[in-house]
Amino acid sequence: MSALIERLRDGLPQDAVLTDPDVTGSYARDMAGFCEAGTPAVVVLPRTVEQVRHVMRTATALRVPVVPQGARTGLSGGANAVDGCIVLSLVRMDRILEIDPVDRIAVVEPGVVNADLSRAAEELGLSYPPDPSSWEQCTIGGNIGTAAGGLCCVKYGVTAEYVLGLDVVLADGRLMSTGRRTAKGVAGYDLTRLFVGSEGSLGIVVGATLALRPRPPRQLALAAEFPSAAAAGDAVCRIMAAGHTPALLELMDRTTLRAVNELTRMGLPETTGALLLAAFDTPDPAADLAAVGELCAAAGASGVVPAEDEAESAMLLQARRSALVALEAVGGTMLIDDVCVPRGRLADMLQGVEALAEKHGLTIGVCAHAGDGNTHPVVCFDGRDPDEARRARAAFGEIMALGLELGGTITGEHGVGMLKKEWMARELGPVAMEMQRGIKQVFDPLGLLNPGKLF
Incomplete structure (x- = not known):
């Protein structure tokens, strides 16, 4: 251990190497509270590419595992430490x-906070559309690592569609650049896309070239109340089948609405079975909202309330962004599913989750990027109660199984991390898993990068 610390300090500033156990312990995990986490040997906070290269050269020489981290807002244990590792925090x-x-590009370091980039682009009349719910805290490097989505991805797409090029430090300390900054480019294999969603298992992203878009008009939103989550799912199908392209289309079920009200005191309707939020940033959003309101009514909405102005719209969206924090307060521990299904099966997914909550006697709130079919069933429970924990794990697994049965995937944007390793193997199958492990071997032959994740 002393040799490791000494070699790290040879190429890093004194304040970039943290060894106090109380401090390093605070870097042990992300927000997936029910995933195991080890004890790091040291935490390093580099500021330059050369410092990252020094860390990786040291790790390779001493055969020490490295766990890269951003803001640790992940929800699958992908940033959790393993015993004796170097935690490589890129927030500086x-x-x-x-x-x-x-x-229309931005060149950024990995520790840039998503919201900070969005605001900087907006000042120049541009936008960076991917906007995870944690956009005020999460970093671009973490977004790239998990191929993050967000509330606006139904219209504008997810992180992978905006990453044009990357600078990556490989496991042995070599620096590699991928991709381009031009509008087009097809030279060689698409290594950029390979790294997006790789959860730090192939290399350390130290720079990114990102596509930007012209800043859209301000959004105007509506809220539609439904007697059930399944009825809201039916409305989503009607909206998409009619050819509408909302800037966002989000869903919160009754359990989530109550939790958000308890946290924020916003006065959201708790008697309804589900609340669907739709927003448009078109030249005439009021007309689009009126058309969507009619479709919601046809699907059984008990009430449709358009926001009168941008302030009301922003309040509705803030309620949705508060959902996970609010649900955490319900049971103290959460298992957060991230199951994405074809839009046509969204109602089936929502009904199935309701049945599983009743079967296992648990509180399971559902919030969703409904326009993508990307549901986030949140299993709330007391982690200190062994029986509740057992039932929660069973419900979590059955929700993922349901998603696969409906033709979906176990993760739309949160990543696999530690939480879903078993389920990734079930989804991909043995041949695809063999190829995945082969790619890992090419980039990380010693298995030092984020071990225990994905596989």
Whole structure:
């Protein structure tokens, strides 16, 4: 251990190497509270690419595992430490290096907070659309690692669609650049996409070139109340089948609404079975909202309330962004599913989750990026109660199984991490898993990068 610390300090500032057990312990896990986490040997906080290269060269020489981290807002244990590892926190690499309004790109370091990039782009009449619920805390590097989505992905797409190029430090300390900053480019294999969603298991992202879009008009939203989550799912299908492209289409069930009200005192309707939020940033959002309101009514909505202005719209969206924090307060421990199904099976998924909550005697709130079919059933329970924990794990697994039965996937945007390793193997099958492990072996032959995740 002393040799490791000494070698790290040879190439890092004194304040970049943390060894106090109370401090390093605070870096042991992300927000997936029910996943195991080990004890790191040391936490390092580099500020430069060369410092990251020094860390990886040291790790390779001494055969020490490395767990890369951003803001630790992940929900699958993907940033959890393993015993004796180097935690490589990239939060101090937080510079926006360039925003080019002609080529519509941003060049950033991995520790840049998503919301900070969005605001900087907006000042130049541009936007960076991917907007996870944790956008005020999560970093671009973490977004790239998990291929994050967000509330606006129904219209604008997810992180993978905006990453044009990457600078990556490999396991042995070599620096590699992938991709491009041009509008087009097809030279060689698409290594950029390979790294997006790799959860730090193939290399350390130290820089990213991101596509930007023109800043859209301000959103105007509506809230539609439904007697059940399944009826809200039916409305989603009607909206998409009619050819509408909302900027967002989000769902909260009754359990989630009550939790958000308890946390925020917003006065959301608790008697309804589900609340569907739709927003448009088109030239005439009021007309689009009126058309969507009619479709919601046809699907059984008991009430449709358009926001009168941007302030009301923002309040509705803030309620949705508060959902996970609010549900955490219900049971103290959460298991958060991230099951994405075809839109046509969304109602089946929501009904199935309701049945599983009753079967296991648990509180399971559902919030969803409904326009993508990306549901987030949140199993709330007391982690100190062995029986509740057992039932929660059983319900969690059955929700993932239901998603696969409906033609979906076990994760739409949160990643696999530690939480879903078994289920990734079930979804992909043995041949695909063999290829996945082969890719890992090429980039990380010693198995040092984020071990215990994905596989």
